[in-house]
Amino acid sequence: MSGRKLLSKNLAAALAVIILLLPCQQAQAQSKTQNNKAQNSSDSDSKKVLIAQVRKxxxxxxxxxxxNLLEQAQTESRYRDDYDLLFLYAKLLSHQGRYQKAIDYLERCVQLRPKLAEPRGSMAYYYFCMGKFDQAEKEASVGLTLQGSARGFAYLRALIGKIELYKSQGPVNSPDYLFAEExxxxxxxxxxxxxxxxILVDPAFKEYSLQFKKAVLNSFEQWRQASGGFLRYQLVSQKEARIVCKLLKYRRERGFGSILGETMRDDDEGLEDNLKFAKVEVFFSTDQDPREIEATTLHEVGHALGLNHSNNPRDIMFPTAREPFTALLTARDKNSIRKLYGIPPGAQFQ
Ligand SMILES: [Zn+2]
Structure with missing residues (x-):
């Protein structure tokens, strides 16, 4: 049969979150040359100590x-207009989902180093996380005209592509986000x-086994309830499973954040809208907040069941996660899964 795929792996895009803890090397190097060496060697040392404390x-x-530590430092004149510390402060704010305040601090970084792409890139990413796609696109475009690394530029171009896709998909307040053609x-x-x-857990994370199992079951339960009881599930061995969920010790940095999870979907040869198998991978490391597991799992299970990304940051299927990592479905998430499975409003099963 023509057009038939031997093996189709549909890699659903991953959920990412900001966990970056240190400003980039380039910024540190530049700040050193700009400073007065003689006076600032001790300041630079104390700054290193401060950053190490923050990191810990x-x-x-x-x-x-x-x-708090960074706020206190900003009251000292030697640190007040320090690019690295302001940038780090913005990163931490973004980790807490305080994107607007983070952007305000990045504006100061831009004033201090107008030629650097880095703060523009972060602003673009935070605007994206807020669902403010026009501002995100504007900052990313400006960033591309400034000084930065090849990797940073590649990321900005990818971000612009993603923004254009989400902007073209439809209104963020539509009842559901099944934007793709049927x-x-x-x-x-x-x-x-x-x-x-x-459910499988990397032996390195044995202590998180129970938490992951709960997260997986809770995720399937939420999608089941959203579907009026239609999407029932049962726990089996790996050999018999149609959806395998793994907690893995693996993390891959990407752009301004880290990939928290990934879902691979295999469709039925010939019947490409029919899923045959899905593999959910939730990535975890011990320096991560364990609460991320629940939100990430709920998102990835949504992919495993067939959902693609939402363009509204409130939905669990929006591509980035943030504090407080709320593992709950929105009305749009619920409407989308029902529509995907053709479940009429109000219908209840079992
Ligand atoms: Zn995703």
Whole structure:
């Protein structure tokens, strides 16, 4: 049959979150040359100590204390207009989902180093996370005309592409986000339910096994309830599973954040809108906030069931996660899964 795929792997785009803790090397190097060496060697040392302290607090997920430390530092004249510290402060704010305040601080970074692409790029990303696509696109475009790394530029170009896609998809307040043509949407067949699922945990994260299992079951339960009870599930061994969910020790940095999860979907050869198998991978490391597991899992299970990304930051299927990592479905998430499976409003199963 023509057009038939031997093996089709539809890599659903990943969920990313900001966890970057240190300003980039380039910015640090530049600040050193701009400073007066003789006077500032001790300042530079104390700045290093300060950044190390902030970093340690972040590893303990104590972002409030880390922010306090940086706020105190800003009251000292030697640190007041320090690009690195302002940039770091903005990063931490963004980690807490305080994007507008982070952008305000990045504006100051732009004033201090108008030629650098870095603060523009971060602003673009935070505007994107807020769903403010026009501002995001504007900052990213300006960033591309400034000084930066090849990797940074590649990311900005990818971000612009993504923004254009989301802008073209439709209004962020539409009842659902099934923007793709019907023939491009994938889902399991009705007879596949209860869907057989398996849960696996990297031995390195044994202590998180129970939490991950709860997160997976809670995720399927939320999607089941959203579907009026239609999307039932049952736990089986890996061999029998149609959806395998893994907690893995692996993380890949991408652009301004890290990939928290990834879902691979296999469709049925010949029946490409029918899903055959899905593999959910949730990435975790011990320096991460364990609450991220729940929100990431709920998002990735949404992909496994066939949903693509939403263009509204409130929805669980928006591509970036943020504090407080609320693992709950919005009305649009619920409407979208019902529409994907053709469940009429109000219909209840079982
Ligand atoms: Zn995603």
């Amino acid at each position: 607090l972040c590893l303990q997920h104590d972002y409030d204390k880390a922010l 023939r491009e949407l994938q889902h399991f067949d009705r007879k596949d339910f209860p869907i057989r699922i398996a």
